[in-house]
Amino acid sequence: HPRLMLSKDDEVLLKNAIERTPEFIKIDAFIRESADKFILEEPLVFEKKGKRLLAVSRKALTRLYYLSYTYRITKDKKYLNRAEKEMLALCAFESWNPSHFLDTGEMCMALAIAYDWLYYDLQISTKQIVRNAILEKAFKPSYDPKQGWFLEVQSNWNSVCNAGLVFGALAIFEEEQKESIAIIERALKSNLLPLKAYEPDGNYPEGPGYWNYGTTFE
DSSP states (O other), X not given: OOOSSOOHHHHHHHHHHHHHOHHHHHHHHHHHHHHHHHHHSOOOOOXXXXXXXXXXXXXXXXXXXXXXXXXXXXOOHHHHXXXXXXXXXXHTSSOOOGGGHHHHHHHHHHHHHHHHHTGGGSOHXXXXXXXXXXXXXXXXXXXXXXXXXXXXXXXXXXXXXXXXXXXXXXXXXXXXXXXXXXXXXXXXXXXXXXXXXXXXTSOOTTHHHHHHHHHHHO
């Protein structure tokens, strides 16, 4: 750890870029300002709109991404503590709404990034709670055919849901190796389906909006 997206070596390069590149300075400032606002807000709560929890999952992904990033850059523990508080609140949800598995995929990714990026500074109890939540609220329901149907389709659902699950598997790999290997190997097979949808020249049958969404997670 960290192994997801931004390694320790990459972190050094990023810090150097922030010091000398105007564009990076602006992006870094925006993320820090956002993280400061999140500190003042209460943790997210389980609140569906219709059949979806997706708005909450996306807020969770943004919050934990920004808080974890800002802690890595600044080492200010107020960001660590707020991220940990958010993580525990999300893990306490009754579910991550696997009947609309996009919600589950993005929530799993949110927890995976924070778990991986903050790994050595999180409380041992928090890490155990997060691992259990990923296993029970993300991995387990993905094996239910009624909820894991995304594994058999070419659409953005395959890319998004598999990405979230694989992030979770990579994050908790050491402690939950058997379950994580199964998730990763299944995704390698399943994910061939949406890749074929880009043939022959990279266009996307769902249009530019879903091309952006699916390809970001792809």
